Structures are given as structure tokens and as C-alpha cells.
Amino acid sequence: MTLTNRPRGTNDVGPGEIELWHQLEEKIRQVCSAFGYKELRTPIFEHTELFQRGIGEATDIVEKEMYTFMDRGQRSLTLRPEGTAPLVRAFVENRYGEGALPVKLYYLGPMFRYERPQAGRYRQFTQFGLEALGSADPLLDVEAIVLPLELYKACGLSGFQVEINTIGCPVCRPAYREELVKYFEPHADKLCGSCKNRLERNPLRLLDCKVEGCQEIMAGAPSITKHLCPECEEHFSQVLAYLDALGIEYKLNHRLVRGFDYYTKTVFEVTCSELGAQNAVGAGGRYDGLVEELGGKPTPAVGFAVGVERLLLALRGQEKAKAETAGPDAYIVHFGGETKQRAAQTAFFLRRRGLWVELDYLGRSIKAQMKAADRLGSRHVLIFGEDELSRGEAVLRDMKDGQEQKVDLQDLEQLAKILGECGQ
Numbered sequence: 314m315t316l317t318n319r320p321r322g323t324n325d326v327g328p329g330e331i332e333l334w335h336q337l338e339e340k341i342r343q344v345c346s347a348f349g350y351k352e353l354r355t356p357i358f359e360h361t362e363l364f365q366r367g368i369g370e371a372t373d374i375v376e377k378e379m380y381t382f383m384d385r386g387q388r389s390l391t392l393r394p395e396g397t398a399p400l401v402r403a404f405v406e407n408r409y410g411e412g413a414l415p416v417k418l419y420y421l422g423p424m425f426r427y428e429r430p431q432a433g434r435y436r437q438f439t440q441f442g443l444e445a446l447g448s449a450d451p452l453l454d455v456e457a458i459v460l461p462l463e464l465y466k467a468c469g470l471s472g473f474q475v476e477i478n479t480i481g482c483p484v485c486r487p488a489y490r491e492e493l494v495k496y497f498e499p500h501a502d503k504l505c506g507s508c509k510n511r512l513e514r515n516p517l518r519l520l521d522c523k524v525e526g527c528q529e530i531m532a533g534a535p536s537i538t539k540h541l542c543p544e545c546e547e548h549f550s551q552v553l554a555y556l557d558a559l560g561i562e563y564k565l566n567h568r569l570v571r572g573f574d575y576y577t578k579t580v581f582e583v584t585c586s587e588l589g590a591q592n593a594v595g596a597g598g599r600y601d602g603l604v605e606e607l608g609g610k611p612t613p614a615v616g617f618a619v620g621v622e623r624l625l626l627a628l629r630g631q632e633k634a635k636a637e638t639a640g641p642d643a644y645i646v647h648f649g650g651e652t653k654q655r656a657a658q659t660a661f662f663l664r665r666r667g668l669w670v671e672l673d674y675l676g677r678s679i680k681a682q683m684k685a686a687d688r689l690g691s692r693h694v695l696i697f698g699e700d701e702l703s704r705g706e707a708v709l710r711d712m713k714d715g716q717e718q719k720v721d722l723q724d725l726e727q728l729a730k731i732l733g734e735c736g737q
């Protein structure tokens with residue numbers, strides 16, 4: 314560790330990159346507004362118990378990946394590893410469910426998981442997530458899939474694939490779980506260490522193992538489809554019917570299970586071929602029991618979360634991540650002393666009109682100031698020479714074609730108008 318190294322699995326997002334984030338954030342807000350989702354900002358840390366109860370004790374996240382600490386008042390707190398449980402906590406605490414239903418909310422912010430970092434997998438990462446609470450309508454499952462797809466499309470992303478499954482509900486899942494245990498038990502000695510543990514604690518997660526030996530055994534495992542109760546079967550067939558009606562392509566994957574205990578019925582994942590091993594650009598599902606589990610009234614709900622860094626990685630891979638980096642509207646070149654004071658007054662006036670105006674703070678020569686303006690990509694240079702200033706004028710040079718004109722410094726509104734029009 315050195316003072317100048319950031320912690321493993323974290324990123325700095327600075328100039329050249331942050332513009333992409335701003336563009337993406339704007340697209341997120343546009344798509345959410347069209348679908349009627351409003352933003353919710355929750356704390357970055359929550360009581361640890363929220364995640365233990367919400368995500369489930371026997372999940373990788375709770376067992377191995379949480380950043381948990383005691384505060385000075387001896388409370389156990391955890392940096393949020395995901396956004397669904399905090400949002401549900403806020404839904405119950407703030408009684409959002411007492412207003413019009415469904416409640417549609419979205420969030421955008423950092424999440425924290427102690428995972429082994431690699432391309433597309435970080436210890437601090439950003440999720441854009443959305444949740445619809447208060448309706449069991451399968452159309453909302455479909456909205457939760459379609460909204461992120463609209464975002465991907467608006468960003469220009471291609472080559473993504475939706476995989477979908479149903480994992481049943483507390484009525485039909487226990488029998489399926491038993492079937493799975495019955496199937497896997499005779500193979501127990503050939504399973505990897507994690508799967509041996511899963512067999513006892515969370516057998517559904519066996520289906521998700523990527524270890525080759527386990528996958529071979531998995532091939533013969535019973536499928537959930539034969540164990541669904543009529544309600545789950547009907548729900549899933551309606552979800553698929555809506556997807557078909559909307560022309561959304563998807564792949565049925567009856568091995569798709571998710572790393573959270575809160576899911577019921579529909580689960581889905583969107584992958585992008587560009588991304589290699591960490592290829593999920595987003596995932597989600599229905600969680601009809603979570604609100605009640607966390608102390609609220611029975612409230613069906615469904616949601617989705619997009620990994621923002623992964624989305625940007627995929628866009629970069631497809632050369633779709635072009636930051637719009639416009640330069641300043643004007644750079645004021647001055648000669649120090651009184652010309653610098655006038656330059657500052659003019660800059661402040663123009664900035665108040667929303668124009669980006671730069672000037673020299675380093676006492677550089679005129680030549681060096683011109684070079685700095687060029688390097689910043691300034692559209693104009695305003696030259697504040699002593700002679701011109703004594704006549705109340707300055708020279709405005711268009712950096713694209715080199716054309717110059719005199720501008721009247723008594724009429725800064727007019728100057729702002731010229732610069733504003735050129736910036737459009």
C-alpha cells in the first residue's frame with residue numbers, strides 16, 4: 314500500500330471519462346421519466362441486519378462479500394452491496410405504499426462488494442437500478458426488462474442478450490429444492506467445495522456453479538419447469554407472452570438462478586458478448602416476499618439493476634463511448650496588471666451568462682496563453698491588449714478560421730450573444 318494508490322477494485326473517474334458518465338446519467342433520467350420511475354437516494358450504509366435478512370444469510374454476498382464494520386456506538390453497519398434491500402427498507406419506513414400503487418422508483422449510486430477484482434468486476438461499482446412495488450402484474454416484470462434495454466439501445470449498445478427463467482415461489486419451490494437435493498446427493502463427493510456447502514444451505518445455487526465438474530453433473534439435474542405451481546406457471550407464460558407481443562428477443566435458461574434469496578418467480582439477466590467473463594450488464598427479477606420479510610405489508614415487487622461500469626466497458630468495446638468534449642467558448646488572453654483585472658471582470662460577466670470562459674493564472678507570455686487556448690480547444694480567443702482596452706475594445710479571434718473582429722467591451726451583452734451563438 315502506498316499513499317498514492319487507490320484501494321484495490323476501486324476507480325477514479327476524471328476528465329475525459331466523466332463526460333461519458335454525465336451523458337449516461339442523462340439518458341438514465343430520460344428513460345426513467347418516460348416509464349414514470351422517480352429517483353430515490355438512500356444512505357450508502359445500512360444496518361447489517363437489513364442485508365442479512367433481505368439478501369439471505371446463505372448467499373455469497375452476505376457470507377463473503379460485505380464491507381461490515383462497527384461504528385463508534387457499537388452498531389454493526391454495512392456498505393450497501395446492492396440497492397434493492399435499501400430501497401425496500403425506505404419504502405416501508407417512509408410508507409410509500411400508502412400512496413398510489415405501483416410505486417416506481419430508481420436509484421443510481423455506488424455499491425460495495427469484497428470480490429476478486431478483474432475487468433468489469435470491482436469492489437466499488439455503480440448500479441442504476443429500478444424497482445416497481447405494489448403490483449403482481451407480469452407486465453411490470455416485462456417493464457423491468459424493457460426499460461434497461463431501452464437504455465442500452467439509447468446508448469448505441471448492440472449484441473446484448475436477455476436470458477430469462479422462473480424460480481417459483483414459496484408454494485412450489487420447496488418440493489423442487491427437495492428434488493434437487495435428491496439428485497445431487499449421490500454426486501456429492503464429486504462437487505466443488507462451494508457446491509458441497511450449497512447442497513446443505515442453498516441447493517438452488519448449485520445450478521449457478523461455473524466449475525466444469527459441477528456443470529457436467531448439472532446437465533442431468535431436474536428442471537424447475539415441471540415443479541411450478543399453477544400460479545407461477547401462469548405468471549411466467551404471461552411474461553413471455555408480453556415479451557413476444559413487444560418483439561423482445563430472449564433466451565429461456567432454466568439453469569438461471571440468482572445470488573439473492575429474495576427472488577420469486579421471474580428472474581432475468583442481460584449479457585453482452587463484448588464483456589468476457591463478467592458479461593452481465595444487468596440483472597433482476599421479481600421478489601414478492603421481500604417487503605413483508607422486512608416488516609412491511611405483503612407487497613409484490615419486481616426490479617432490475619444495471620452495472621454502469623460494465624455498460625461503459627461494453628460501449629467502449631463497441632467504440633460507442635465517445636465523450637463529447639467541447640472546449641471553452643472563449644479564452645481571454647491578457648497582459649497582466651490592469652488588463653488582467655478587466656479580463657477577470659469580463660470573464661465573470663460572461664460566465665454568469667452560462668458561457669465557459671478561461672483565462673491565464675500563471676503569468677504566461679502571450680504566445681504561451683495562445684497555446685494554452687489551443688490545447689483546451691477554445692472556440693475563441695479574446696485578446697485584451699492595452700491599446701484596445703484604452704479604446705474600450707478587445708480583439709475576438711475565431712480559432713477555427715483565424716478571422717478577427719473588434720468587440721465593444723461597453724456592450725458585454727452583445728459579446729455574450731456572439732459567443733453564445735457560435736457555441737450552438
Ligand code: HAM
Pocket residue numbers: 394395396397426428433434435436437438439440442443444593594595596597598599615616617618619620621622623
Ligand atoms: P446483481 O446481479 O448482483 O443484482 O447486480 C446487477 C448488476 O450489477 C450486474 O449484472 C452487474 O452488471 C453489476 N455488478 C454486480 N457486481 C458487480 C461488481 N463487483 N463490479 C461491477 N459490476 C457489478 C442486484 O444487485 C440486484 N439488486 C438487482 C435487482 C434489482 N433485482 C431486483 N431489483
